[in-house]
Amino acid sequence: MDDPLLILDGLHKSFGGVAAVRGVSTTLARGEIRGLIGPNGSGKTTLLNLVGGQTRPDRGWVVLAGRSLEGQPPDAIAARGVARTFQLPRVFRHMTVLENLLVVVCADHRRAGWVEARRDAEALLRLVHLDGLAHAEARTLSGGQAMLLQLARCLAQRPLVLCLLDEPFAGVHPGIKERMVQAIHETNRAHGVTFLVVSHEMPTLRRLAGRVSVMHNGAWIADGPLDAVARDPRVIEAYLGRPGPGHGPEEGRAPGRAADGHSGQPRDPA
Amino acid sequence: MIPLGWARALGPGMPGASTVRAAGAAAGLAAAALLPFALGSYPVHVLTVALYYVILASSWNLLAGYTGLFSLAHHALAGLGGYTSALLVLRAGIPVPLGIACGGILTYATGYAMGALTLRMRTLYLALATWAFAESTRVVISMEYGLTRGDLGLAVPKLLAATSPRPYYEVFLAAAAATVAGLAILLRSRIGYRLRAIRDDEGVARAVGVNTVRWKRFVFALSSGIAGAAGAIYGHYIGLLSPVGMKFDEMALVIIMVVLGGQRTLAGPVLGAAVVEVASEALRAYGQIRMVVFALTVLAVMRIYPSGLMGIARAMARRWLAAA
Numbered sequence A: 001m002d003d004p005l006l007i008l009d010g011l012h013k014s015f016g017g018v019a020a021v022r023g024v025s026t027t028l029a030r031g032e033i034r035g036l037i038g039p040n041g042s043g044k045t046t047l048l049n050l051v052g053g054q055t056r057p058d059r060g061w062v063v064l065a066g067r068s069l070e071g072q073p074p075d076a077i078a079a080r081g082v083a084r085t086f087q088l089p090r091v092f093r094h095m096t097v098l099e100n101l102l103v104v105v106c107a108d109h110r111r112a113g114w115v116e117a118r119r120d121a122e123a124l125l126r127l128v129h130l131d132g133l134a135h136a137e138a139r140t141l142s143g144g145q146a147m148l149l150q151l152a153r154c155l156a157q158r159p160l161v162l163c164l165l166d167e168p169f170a171g172v173h174p175g176i177k178e179r180m181v182q183a184i185h186e187t188n189r190a191h192g193v194t195f196l197v198v199s200h201e202m203p204t205l206r207r208l209a210g211r212v213s214v215m216h217n218g219a220w221i222a223d224g225p226l227d228a229v230a231r232d233p234r235v236i237e238a239y240l241g242r243p244g245p246g247h248g249p250e251e252g253r254a255p256g257r258a259a260d261g262h263s264g265q266p267r268d269p270a
Numbered sequence B: 001m002i003p004l005g006w007a008r009a010l011g012p013g014m015p016g017a018s019t020v021r022a023a024g025a026a027a028g029l030a031a032a033a034l035l036p037f038a039l040g041s042y043p044v045h046v047l048t049v050a051l052y053y054v055i056l057a058s059s060w061n062l063l064a065g066y067t068g069l070f071s072l073a074h075h076a077l078a079g080l081g082g083y084t085s086a087l088l089v090l091r092a093g094i095p096v097p098l099g100i101a102c103g104g105i106l107t108y109a110t111g112y113a114m115g116a117l118t119l120r121m122r123t124l125y126l127a128l129a130t131w132a133f134a135e136s137t138r139v140v141i142s143m144e145y146g147l148t149r150g151d152l153g154l155a156v157p158k159l160l161a162a163t164s165p166r167p168y169y170e171v172f173l174a175a176a177a178a179t180v181a182g183l184a185i186l187l188r189s190r191i192g193y194r195l196r197a198i199r200d201d202e203g204v205a206r207a208v209g210v211n212t213v214r215w216k217r218f219v220f221a222l223s224s225g226i227a228g229a230a231g232a233i234y235g236h237y238i239g240l241l242s243p244v245g246m247k248f249d250e251m252a253l254v255i256i257m258v259v260l261g262g263q264r265t266l267a268g269p270v271l272g273a274a275v276v277e278v279a280s281e282a283l284r285a286y287g288q289i290r291m292v293v294f295a296l297t298v299l300a301v302m303r304i305y306p307s308g309l310m311g312i313a314r315a316m317a318r319r320w321l322a323a324a
């Protein structure tokens, strides 16, 4: 189908005096993996909250598969197929790792049987290498493990048409990061699931996302293939606070930090 | 192996372990049913009251322990159920069992409304709001002298013709067993998962598709309805209702029972209610000092074993199994 899966139309959100998201309009195609980058505080998380229903926009619309999400609570949005992870990992701390995935089957809109749900959950835990911890309480997990559990939980949701991942690779071991990339690719290919991935890790995004969007001070400043975006003077300026050649986000540094003066090929993860 | 049909019906609880546990519970229940025949009527009365607190503590554990909604209105809801039933029986002349059902239904509805009104409140505000509701209910009952006879107390028709506490004990035992068994089934079902998810992280529960609004109202209504029905039966057992019984002490007692026994366990509130009520009777001569003793005991237990008596029991069982 040609019509986009997600349309953001003039989205605006302020917190007091701070305009966290201002006038964002864009579309995500069905089956696309889109990267979202931008300096700290540029409004990326707020944008995910606006799509997931955690935050209501002051102005503008979110349209999913041709139908507006206006006024819908997060559980209704989940029922439409939107799943997400959080920047600071959030898991059900007093449940076991396995139960964390089974909760997803207990969503009000789900009717699946336990037995298949349990089988799916176990398969997902193997995918993210947490099967050995299936019966551990989630509060005992490390930060990186909690991040993995979040991703598995996100992928366990049904229906699943759009995954919003908020810095899923932060603090994750390179080998595990590799598995996460594979899991995302596989879910994307096998089920046509669309991903919007916030990340500061350019090398990982390069492998994952066909297109990357850039936010700066709440505005959507650029869109396109990573290499093209990285050469965009506005992007370079947003990351460095001044125009300068060759110091865009393509170097794989954490954005917002001072340039180390060397530009070159992106470093690949392990 | 997990029997598939069983697993499908009950959700992913651990059927193997729960079968053993259910057998143990059934044996315990049979023993409990025979117990009053070996005891005099005063101890039986104490145990009957303990069973009443088992119901209150278990239903509050569902709300506060499992779902994380720290309500301070449970004692008032029990009182409201008691007055509702007593007044309907006295004024409208309906049969006592019907009055008890009405008490349960009215408090179910009250709980539903409380759940709806406190939906967005965080723990502290929820506690304050429910406490305010409890105090206002008590004050209104105390002031509506014409209807409730205020602090003088309302003479309530008895549920049974018997003067011995033994039949009442069996009634409360059946009610307590039904409550605990019902909660066990509920908590193993999808609903139980939803409630526990709400407690751990309401925002994430919502984000994965749990209708947190619906289930918070439901759990408030259900636990309130149970408290109201129990309060109604209790009134028709004691034969006297008074707003004094709706003072905060009662709520504190329920909290102590749950925390001491072990929050978020089924057996915890049962154990806690029995221990606290029996100890409370044994220490009756010490009056209000008892509450201080209980409070200090709870603090000590929480410091050493935050999971309460059940946690201690589990640790001992584990050590014993390891030694064997």
Ligand SMILES: Nc1ncnc2c1ncn2[C@@H]1O[C@H](COP(=O)(O)OP(=O)(O)OP(=O)(O)O)[C@@H](O)[C@H]1O
Pocket: A015, A018, A019, A020, A038, A039, A040, A041, A042, A043, A044, A045, A046, A047, A087
């Ligand atoms: N709930 C809130 N209340 C007040 N201000 C907020 C709130 N959420 C976000 N903001 C503000 O909105 C701006 C954008 O924040 P947001 O979290 O969306 O940035 P971000 O791009 O995700 O940053 P980071 O890369 O650090 O995660 C910030 O200035 C932040 O202070």
Ligand SMILES: [Mg+2]
Pocket: A044, A045, A046, A087, A166
């Ligand atoms: Mg963020």
